[in-house]
Amino acid sequence: MESKSPAKLEFAVQMTCESCAEGVRAALREEPGVKSFSVDVSREEVLVESALTSAEVQALIESTGRRAVLKGLGGSERDLGAAVAMLAGVRKIQGVxxxxxxxxxxxxxxxxxDGLEPGPHGLHVHALGDLTRDCGSCGEHYNPFGRQHGGPADAERHAGDLGNIVAGPDGRASFRLEDSQLKVWDVIGRSLVVDAGEDDLGRGPPPLSRQTGNSGERLACGIIARSAGLFQNPKQICACDGVTLWEERDRPIAGKGRRKADAETPAAHL
Structure with a gap:
């Protein structure tokens, strides 16, 4: 994975006056990782072009005291597709x-x-979107070309090999990766899995190194589903439980206040 390209992120932001908007503008203006932005008070909308993670941009906006919800992502080219996976697993691990x-x-x-042990964890797209036996029925790594396992920068790798993400002391891994082998249109309907251990990127002891990266137990998984791009998500209320997106925003990704069933309908997937 190489240098990061900017993406456009559409946020709903609670703003009631021009001074609210100016606070958001000031926070974004001071961040060198933000390429451009626009703020619309009347629509309570902020559009940001940045190479930062969506969590980092959201934190910038919310540093002004305004709540924000990511509603859509887009690229600088034409709409080529977007998808989302809602992950759930053991020990209350949850993610988007x-x-x-x-x-x-x-x-x-x-x-x-959220909810991971601190340190590196393997992340892979798996071939099957089957959760009938939780993560055990997701199949093997997505590998349409029959290659050996490797790292994301390797030519010889599974298409689903995304390397490692790193959880901090609080158990949260926030990441932004770019990949040249994975295509959104190929992975919709498949699954995303995070593992208990570090992926050795095919450089560890055989035989599992060249098959799975020796990354251990599958901790959490979710089916990859088509999702909204920019300006394609007008919802203000989650149809599944009737709460507003702001009420849903206040629910944690994991832990107290979010049941396992809630993981299918967070604000990020409205």
Whole structure:
């Protein structure tokens, strides 16, 4: 994975006056990772073009005291497709991972996963979108060309090999990856899995190194589903439970206040 390309992120932001908007503008203006932005008070909308993670941009906006919800992602080219995976698993692990096709050659993977043990964890797209036996029925790594397992920068790798994400001391992994082998249109209907251990990228002891990366137990997984791009998500209320997006925003990704069933309908997937 190479240098990061900017993506456009559409946020709903609670703003009631021009001074609210100016506070948001000031926060974004001071961040060198933000390429451009626009703020519309009447629509309570902020559009940001940045190479930062969506979590980092959201934190910038919310540093002004305004709540924000990511409603859509887009690239600088035409709409090439977007997808989302809602991850759930053992020990209350929950996460939201989004896929955006930036160009014919580059796919953006942007996510936040909570409840992990601190340290590196393997992340892979698996061949099957089957959760009948939880993560055990997701199949093997997505590998349409019959290659050996490797790292994301390797030519010889599974298409689903995304390397490692790193959880901090609080158990949260927030990441933004770009990949040249993965395509959104190929992974919709498949699954995304995060593992207990570090992926050795095919450089560890055989035989599992060249098959799975020796990354251990599958901790959490979710089916990759088509999602809204820019300006394609007008909802203000989640149809599944009737709460507003602001009420849903206040629910944690994981832990107290979010049941396992809630993971299918967070604000990020309205």
């Amino acid at each position: 991972v989004r896929f955006l096709q930036l160009s014919e050659e580059r796919c953006l993977i942007d996510g936040t996963i």
